[in-house]
Amino acid sequence: MAADAVQVAPDVYKILFENERVRLIEARLRPGAATAMHHHRDNLVYNLTDGAVTFTDESGETIEVSLVAGETMWFPAVDHSTHNTGSTEVRALLFELK
Template sequence: MAPDVYKVLFENDRVRLIEARLQPGATTAMHHHRDNLVYNLADGKVAFTDESGETIEVSLAAGEALWFPAVDHSTHNTGSTEVHSLLFELK
């Protein structure tokens, strides 16, 4: 994963906790996430593009939790604020 965006805060044999910070306009290359729960620390807008090229845009709200199944995707911060989230990846 992109070390300028993702920072592992905790990891054991069952879960990995990752802090994500993506600046406005920034993107990440295609990468993989296991099944994960995302908790948003700030409002933001992001576009996810999967391996097939399909893109979905998501509005993120501070305090909101979202579930995502395992996926390979790239990410683009399409908003004007930093995307700041915690990802809890299941192993």
């Protein structure tokens, strides 16, 4: 398992709230920026901005995702890297379950 997202990319991921059951993280990724491989627990994502990202998992498989402000997405626990392939900063709230 890869290291925690906040440890790997503290310039991208900021903890806004945490208790024994959930962790709320703000993600901000500039256009063209990327993160190293990192881990997320099961999480619900709420997109604050429109954007485009590519996720690459530990096997090297990539998924391109179009983000729409106000939409939510569910992700099971995952190790991946993230690349902002769009022209705007990507901003989202991640609600990680413990």
